[in-house]
Amino acid sequence: MSKKESISRYSIIINTLRKRSSTFKEIQEKLALESELQDYDFNISKRTFQRDVKDINSIYSIAIEYDFSLKTYFIDFEDQQDIKGRVLEAFDIFNALNISDRLSNHIHFEQRKPQGTDHLFGLLHAIKNNLQLKFTYYKFWKDDLTERSLDPYALKEFKNRWYVVGNDPKNGVIKSFALDRLSDLVITNKKFHKPNAFQVNQYYKNSFGIISPNEDTPEDIVLSFTPFQGKYIKTLPLHHTQHILRDTEEELRISLKLYITHDFFMEILSLGDKVKVIQPEKLKKQLMSTVNELQKLYK
Missing domain, CATH: 1.10.10 (Arc Repressor Mutant, subunit A)
Structure with missing residues (x-):
């Protein structure tokens, strides 16, 4: 056979x-x-x-x-x-x-660079056995390479990219690193202690995307979508905290409990005129400021 x-x-x-x-x-x-x-x-x-x-x-x-x-x-x-x-x-x-x-002839693949998934097995081994990592990392915003160390706690996926999340031993801050920008990975023999209190699902419970919480408490967010866009939002929720407040022929209104991170802001911005922010006020002002800058760019 x-x-x-x-x-x-x-x-x-x-x-x-x-x-x-x-x-x-x-x-x-x-x-x-x-x-x-x-x-x-x-x-x-x-x-x-x-x-x-x-x-x-x-x-x-x-x-x-x-x-x-x-x-x-x-x-x-x-x-x-x-x-x-x-x-x-x-x-x-x-x-x-x-x-x-x-x-x-039958399947069209998205043209993109590898996601660094070749590191997954080694990273899972390091996470399971509490072994510190050393690697070279490329930062987009600085356009340079840096040598990093990390106590790996977990792996996280967001928008078809994989990240390793862990403690930076230099300053004790939880950080995330994209696997596709990580090279020269070394799994050392140096052991680290993972705090029992850290749970990756709990850590990102009120976060959209990979960026760590940047506020003391998450915000109560209310968004209004056009009826057509609302169909997509109902079938593919923005976040697990999503709750439908109103579903009519005029709008779909939902609530979310999230930290307002750059990832979330860019997601709302990408929806253009298909979404309106009802609250909080600071998110509305942030969007209005960006729209004003866009108008200046095209004048």
């Missing part, structure tokens, strides 16, 4: 169990049906299926479990939903790429 056929079979098994838990007989029936539709032989024995379960966990980190009371197989989505959701998303992309014989 070819690798392509095996991967296609894994796809059928995973997609079947994503929809609902199934007995081995139901999985066999699905494989038999797909064999007819795709002109492959996906039919397998119970022993081969058990081997597939192990391979799926090894390759995709998708754990297929067995319910002895119901005698069904299932994928548990309750534990670490976000991570498993991303794993399944990656699986969908991988499977789509795998079955496409001529990728250039």
